[in-house]
Amino acid sequence: MSGEERVQRRMRTVEAAVGDWWWALVAAHPALGRRPVPGVEWLARGSSAGRADLQRWVVAFNRPLLAREDGYRTLLPETVVHELAHLAAFHLHGSRGHDRHWRALMAEMGLPAQRTHGLDVTGLPGVQRRWRYRCACGEHALSTTRHNRIRRGTQRYYCNRCRGELVRAEE
Numbered sequence: 001m002s003g004e005e006r007v008q009r010r011m012r013t014v015e016a017a018v019g020d021w022w023w024a025l026v027a028a029h030p031a032l033g034r035r036p037v038p039g040v041e042w043l044a045r046g047s048s049a050g051r052a053d054l055q056r057w058v059v060a061f062n063r064p065l066l067a068r069e070d071g072y073r074t075l076l077p078e079t080v081v082h083e084l085a086h087l088a089a090f091h092l093h094g095s096r097g098h099d100r101h102w103r104a105l106m107a108e109m110g111l112p113a114q115r116t117h118g119l120d121v122t123g124l125p126g127v128q129r130r131w132r133y134r135c136a137c138g139e140h141a142l143s144t145t146r147h148n149r150i151r152r153g154t155q156r157y158y159c160n161r162c163r164g165e166l167v168r169a170e171e
């Protein structure tokens with residue numbers, strides 16, 4: 001099975017799981033039955049694992065993460081339920097964000113209520129690479145734009161705390 005076939009199959013699995021988890025939420029909160037099963041879309045780039053569109057009643061997930069084992073395991077079930085719980089909390093309580101209503105739904109479904117995933121996003125499409133620099137007091141992660149300015153000698157950067165110049169950290 002090619003990598004692309006695997007991703008396609010995982011997309012179908014996640015889309016089916018959205019329906020299953022939605023019905024689990026409806027079973028716990030029958031008022032949700034007045035809304036249709038949310039639509040599913042796929043994000044081609046970026047570092048977030050998922051997104052919930054409250055107005056369009058759609059959940060979206062990071063497609064490139066599906067190619068990775070850790071990404072797939074995080075998306076299903078945690079991110080799937082995370083985004084569905086945003087829609088459910090909005091419909092039931094008008095709530096937005098990671099408030100107590102959202103957290104209660106995550107707990108009901110038996111999943112951790114974390115705002116963000118802990119995955120390494122280096123190399124994902126649309127995610128800027130970060131370069132490690134250091135000063136006297138610690139480490140700094142610089143964008144490629146800043147890193148190139150320093151390399152070309154057109155700009156220097158200083159730490160806000162110790163005022164020391166940032167220099168490239170050993171890899």
Ligand SMILES: [Zn+2]
Pocket residue numbers: 082086097098115
């Ligand atoms: Zn969220």
Ligand SMILES: [Zn+2]
Pocket residue numbers: 135136137138159160161162163164
């Ligand atoms: Zn410093």
